[in-house]
Amino acid sequence: MYETTDLPRRLGRYHAHVDDTFWGWNDIWLDPRFRAWNIEAYLDKIQCPILLIQGEEDEYGTKRQLEAIAQRVPATQTLLMQKCGHSPHRDHPDTVLPRIDTFLAGLH
Numbered sequence: 001m002y003e004t005t006d007l008p009r010r011l012g013r014y015h016a017h018v019d020d021t022f023w024g025w026n027d028i029w030l031d032p033r034f035r036a037w038n039i040e041a042y043l044d045k046i047q048c049p050i051l052l053i054q055g056e057e058d059e060y061g062t063k064r065q066l067e068a069i070a071q072r073v074p075a076t077q078t079l080l081m082q083k084c085g086h087s088p089h090r091d092h093p094d095t096v097l098p099r100i101d102t103f104l105a106g107l108h
Helices: 007-012 018-030 032-036 063-072 093-105
Strands: 050-055 076-081
Touching: 007 018, 018 032, 050 063, 050 093, 063 076, 076 093
Parallel strands: 050 076
Antiparallel strands: none
16 A cells, blocks of 8 residues: 555655654554554653643553553653644644743743
């Protein structure tokens, strides 16, 4: 499907090395070991503040993932964007950029 559709062209808007990007994702996602991959074991080691930003309609992430991180990392702030997919910074910069500024300003 990748080679017979316009997907390479569409990915090219966001990625400089389209083939490498696609096949890197494809190979990892289709590897049977990927189903068991999970970062939660590393969360307790994170000691810095985190700002999680995600669209409610993100095709690759879930609200549950954000909640799991926030439960394990005390200094977590979450911005879950309504009517937004995988690229909140691109789709809603007027909301995302000020929130990042506020987050960073609070770190000093």
